[in-house]
Amino acid sequence: MPKKNKSVKKKKRFEMLHSKYGELEKCAEMNEADIPIDIHIYKLHDWLVSRKIGPKNIQMQLKDIRNKITNALKDMPSNEQLIKLLTGTNINYFHCKQIVEILTETEKGTKNVFGSYGSQRMKDWQEIVRLYEKDNIYLVETSQIYVRNNNYEIPGLKKQMIKLEQQADECLKRIQDLAKPETQIQAEHTALLQQLGVKGLNLQEEFINVLNTLSEIYQKSIRNVNNIENAIDLYADCSEQKVCLPLLKHLVEFGNTTIYQYIHKEAPLSVEEPVLKLNITNRNSSNSGVATENEIDFGCDDNGGTSSTISAEIIDFGDLNLENNTVNYDLSETEGAEIDWGIETSAADNVEVSFDVPIEEYGIVVEGVGMDGGVAKGEQAYTLLDAPNYRNRILDELYELEAYLRMRLFELNQLDNSNNIMFALSDNISTHDSESIVKMLKNVDIILQEINCEQTRHLFQLKHSPKYADLLVSKLDHMTKGVEKIRSTKETLKDQAAELKQQRLELTPVLAELTKQTKDLQFKIEKDISKRYKNRVVHLIGGI
Structure with missing residues (x-):
């Protein structure tokens, strides 16, 4: 009896420990899912390479893909969605996927009984998508575009807009500064004409x-x-x-x-x-x-x-x-x-x-x-x-x-x-x-x-x-020409200020669109990495 009781106790203790270990595993899994993945954008590429998600150098593969995209663009159907998608856009992986989705509608007549398409257009773009997905080239390229937008494109646009504003303000200030010499020369010209008792017309x-x-x-x-x-x-x-x-x-x-x-x-x-x-x-x-x-x-x-x-x-x-x-x-x-x-x-x-x-x-x-x-x-x-x-x-x-x-x-x-x-x-x-x-x-x-x-x-x-x-007539001429030159300069500066302000206004929607595209890339990168790590929350730090 004592030996039997001892074995029963050991068995119960083992079952209890096993249940506790299972609970700990479940807690660990739950805690790990709750921990977000924080990646700084300056280290995003190195992070992807260190986790063997993508290769370190993708220039050769991207060159081949870009050549195929150039050739594929030469033969595109007339479609409003495609025209809107391709207008003023640097094509990346996500654009290629959208093109394939559009072609499924425009080229559905070439689909055979086996589910494949006979259209060369569809084959070209499917091949481009396949090359992008091989070795996760698309993710590395998207990361590079996202980092470049954050570090160079968006700051560069903002600096350009600030510079345009400063140049416009300088033009307006220069116009105000020219008002004083214009008034002075005009007053001297008028005083000289009054001293001579003439009007200056003839x-x-x-x-x-x-x-x-x-x-x-x-x-x-x-x-x-x-x-x-x-x-x-x-x-x-x-x-x-x-x-x-x-x-x-x-x-x-x-x-x-x-x-x-x-x-x-x-x-x-x-x-x-x-x-x-x-x-x-x-x-x-x-x-x-x-x-x-x-x-x-x-x-x-x-x-x-x-x-x-x-x-x-x-x-x-x-x-x-x-x-x-x-x-x-x-x-x-x-x-x-x-x-x-x-x-x-x-x-x-x-x-x-x-x-x-x-x-x-x-x-x-x-x-x-x-x-x-x-x-x-x-x-x-x-x-x-x-x-x-x-x-x-x-x-x-x-x-x-x-x-x-x-x-x-x-x-x-x-x-x-x-x-x-x-x-x-x-x-x-x-x-x-x-x-x-x-x-x-x-x-x-x-x-x-x-x-x-x-x-x-x-x-x-x-x-x-x-x-x-x-000398007297030359002096009157020089005064008149001086006033005319100042007024011409003021008009030029006024037009230049208006042009600079217009350029500044034209860059506002460009910046807004670039910011929107960058945020969209950030969302897609975070979503893609999250799928690879059991839907853990991913944060790209240092971006917009």
């Missing part, structure tokens, strides 16, 4: 019209010249010169007269100023190109008198064409470099003409020098402010008077009483205090500013300098 006609109003501008600039008479008298009393500031005195007394009247102390019977001829070739409007020829011809009077011209380097007062017996009435007219400090010699002081004796006995030829019967011609027909030499002398006298007044004001402000002031030698001088000097100085400054304003200087040099006229 420069040749407008320049001639505005130059014809130059005498009115001169007259307007010296409308307050009488206000400096006290300053001239003060300077004359102080300097004790016999002739002091003769041109300013003449302007105060007679206004802006002709040079003829200033020299001969009488008004001419008539004035024949040289004809103004302004020829600007191919510069008809502000939009025209740079002229190939630009010339200002101020003409020549009948008696040979020529007008003066002024340029940036030299003042040329022309040639009077005097004969041997001609009298030079004003030496300062032909010597532009000399400065007249106030001693004026008239022609009447140098030459005396007796009407009782024939003028031929004196050897004097009056004809051709601007005194032809009291008619002002050539240089002497210009007004004092319009003749380059006399205009410069007037400005010199104004600056001289201004300098004296400033010195006088400085002395009055520095010294305690008028007894110690230099030049305070007369009652008339000492009666002027600093307030009156400041008023005189202000009047002189006003005359200087009006005579030497921007518009007057532009028009004066335009009239007397062909070179300046050419």
